[in-house]
Structures are given as structure tokens and as C-alpha cells.
Amino acid sequence: MLFVTMLIWSLLLISIIAFALLVFHINRVDSPFIDPVLLKNRRYTITIFTSFLGTSVMFGLIFVLPIMMRDLYDATTLGIGLLLFPGAMAAGIFGRFGGTLIDKKRKHLCPTDRAFTRCDWCFLY
Numbered sequence: 001m002l003f004v005t006m007l008i009w010s011l012l013l014i015s016i017i018a019f020a021l022l023v024f025h026i027n028r029v030d031s032p033f034i035d036p037v038l039l040k041n042r043r044y045t046i047t048i049f050t051s052f053l054g055t056s057v058m059f060g061l062i063f064v065l066p067i068m069m070r071d072l073y074d075a076t077t078l079g080i081g082l083l084l085f086p087g088a089m090a091a092g093i094f095g096r097f098g099g100t101l102i103d104k105k106r107k108h109l110c111p112t113d114r115a116f117t118r119c120d121w122c123f124l125y
Contacts (some may be wrong), residue, residue, distance in 0.1 A: 003015065
């Protein structure tokens with residue numbers, strides 16, 4: 001990620017070479033850490049990639065939101081903490097509730113899950 005933040009092109013080249021070495025190593029070893037057969041499944045690969053992007057955005061927001069609130073709204077550290085605390089508590093509570101709901105009704109949520117995903121994409125544009 002240093003290439004993205006600092007625009008050092010050599011870091012991008014090093015990352016590409018490291019990724020190529022990883023792919024070469026995975027295909028050469030008898031029992032690789034990541035089985036290449038898994039990545040041939042298109043749905044699995046898309047799910048992994050989407051999860052990676054979503055997690056990246058969430059971790060990015062954790063760092064950017066307090067900085068933005070300090071710079072744009074002149075919020076104090078206490079004010080930022082008090083503003084973020086209810087959202088963090090709600091995420092913890094509803095995350096547990098959502099996980100339990102998915103475990104109970106996994107088969108019935110697929111159509112609605114797709115509908116929510118389409119709605120999310122509409123809000124992005």
C-alpha cells in the first residue's frame with residue numbers, strides 16, 4: 001500500500017514481483033498454503049475479492065474519519081470519540097445479531113442479500 005500513498009513506483013514493481021513469486025511457489029509445492037483449485041471457482045474468487053475490498057474500506061474509514069472530523073469540523077478528541085462510540089457499539093451488537101440470523105436462515109436470505117447488494121451499488125453512483 002505504500003505505492004498508493006507515497007507513489008513510489010519501485011514499490012509497485014517489488015509487489016508485482018513478490019506476487020509472481022507467490023503464484024510460482026503455490027503452483028510448484030505439493031501442499032500449498034492457498035490451493036489454486038479454489039481460485040478457479042469464479043464465485044469463490046469474486047467473494048474473496050469483494051470481502052477484501054469491503055474490509056479495506058472499513059479499515060480505511062476507521063483511520064480517515066477521525067482525521068476528517070478534526071480537520072473539517074474542528075472536533076476535539078473527546079468529541080470524536082463520543083461521536084464514534086455509539087456506532088461502534090451498534091456495529092458490535094447488530095453484527096452478532098446478524099451473524100446469528102444468517103446461521104439460522106442462511107438459505108432464505110440469498111435473494112434478499114442480492115437485492116441489498118444491488119441497492120448498495122445504486123447508492124455508490
